[in-house]
Amino acid sequence: MKAAAFEYLRAASCDEAVAALAGEDTAVLAGGQSLVPLLNMRLARPRLVVDINRLADLSYLRRDNGNVVIGALTRHRAAETSAMVATDLPLLAAALRYVGHVSTRNRGTVGGSLAHADPSAELPTVAVALDASIRVQGSHGVRDIAAPDFFVGPHETALAPGELLVSVSFPVVPGAVSVQELPFRGCDLVVVAAVAVEDGICAQARIAVGGAGPTPIRASAVEEALIGRPVTDAVIAAAVAEFTCDPPDSLHAPASYRREMASVLTRRAIGTAVHT
Ligand SMILES: Cc1cc2nc3c(=O)[nH]c(=O)nc-3n(C[C@H](O)[C@H](O)[C@H](O)COP(=O)(O)OP(=O)(O)OC[C@H]3O[C@@H](n4cnc5c(N)ncnc54)[C@H](O)[C@@H]3O)c2cc1C
Structure with missing residues (x-):
């Protein structure tokens, strides 16, 4: 058509x-x-x-006060191959590799993926996990929106009519990372995790699940159950048991299956990150 x-x-x-x-x-x-x-x-x-493709001033990657700030028009591939992103935002670098194909990532933009707000997309899930801040510009000037407030529903954001997403700021978060996906049609799930371990104890955890609800879900209860504890398999399993979600039923994947797979992927993401 x-x-x-x-x-x-x-x-x-x-x-x-x-x-x-x-x-x-x-x-x-x-x-x-x-x-x-x-x-x-x-x-x-x-x-x-x-x-907006001619707006070169929307295409940049820079450090700013403990954050990595990415212009909305930055291509996925530029972020994926950036040495700064590899060092300071390894979770984003890892997640970008799962977005479509190289040809998709050569054209697709960081701002576009956030504005499109697919609930099972990698970039919104990373933004929620890391508490990114999204800057938008309208006739009123600019305002910053915390990622969990930016994603309102499937393909629905807090962008008001007439606003342009101009940049996203990710805090630099320590820890080893893992991205786990179940990408078959009708049951797209993605789990992203950054876990910092010191002397066998979990010092920090950032975990989010995409595709298990209308927007990506921050697994805060799982994080709380991990932090300050030794990262044994038993502790990880007990922490993941704290995760709750209410995914929709679909012809391809009933809610119960998605819920179970979200837990499996979360356990796998944490385990992979801590054993890296
Ligand atoms: C073959 C293929 C495979 C794909 N696989 C994946 C995948 O695995 N994971 C994934 O997440 N996505 C995937 N996608 C989707 C795609 O990569 C992203 O949704 C896309 O790149 C979004 O960025 P864009 O710059 O192309 O946005 P566009 O397509 O140009 O725009 C998308 C939406 O966002 C709005 N928008 C864009 N930029 C702004 C802005 N700065 N301010 C306000 N609104 C804006 C547009 O109006 C539109 O509504 C795939 C796409 C293809 C073609």
Whole structure:
């Protein structure tokens, strides 16, 4: 199928993009890896598509005060292959390798993946695990939204009409990392974990599960049950038993199966991280 007709604007500045987005029925075009299929299948029929690909000042990776800040238009592949991300944000580097194929990641952008808000997508799950802060710009100026508040539902975010996602700031979190996925159609699950162990004791844990609910879920109870304890298999199993989720039923994977698999992957993610 071909997209329905739409108007097209190639924005020359963030201000121009924001002004254009303030109108009715608009969509941002970044890497186009999700938007273009949606347009072609006519699942999205915007009046105006605002292309931000020329906004070079939205494409950057930099350190800032204990955080790694990534511009919205930074391609997945640039983040995945960045030495700074490998050192300071290994969880993001590991998760990016699971996003589509290299050709998808060459075009797809960090901001696009967050704004698309697929509940089983890797980047939103990492953002929730690490308590990232997402900066958006609108006609009012900029505001920062904590990742758990940014993701509101499947493909639904706290972006107000007319706002552009401009950057995301990830705190640098110590620890070995693991990403575990169950990627078959209809039961996409992803678990990301960063676990720091000192003298056999868990000093810090960041764990989130994507695809087990309408938005990625921070496994806070599991983290609390790990921190300060020796990371034995028994402790990990007891901690994972604290995880609760309420996934939807589907033709391909009933809720009970997803719930069970979310626990299996969480146990595997923690175990892999602590034995790295
Ligand atoms: C073959 C294939 C495999 C894939 N596999 C995966 C996978 O395994 N995991 C995964 O997570 N994704 C996967 N995807 C989806 C895709 O990689 C991402 O959703 C996509 O890259 C999002 O980034 P983008 O820059 O392409 O966004 P676009 O497609 O341009 O936009 C996506 C949505 O976000 C909005 N948007 C984009 N940028 C902004 C912004 N700065 N501010 C506000 N709104 C914005 C757009 O309006 C649109 O609604 C796959 C895609 C393909 C084609």
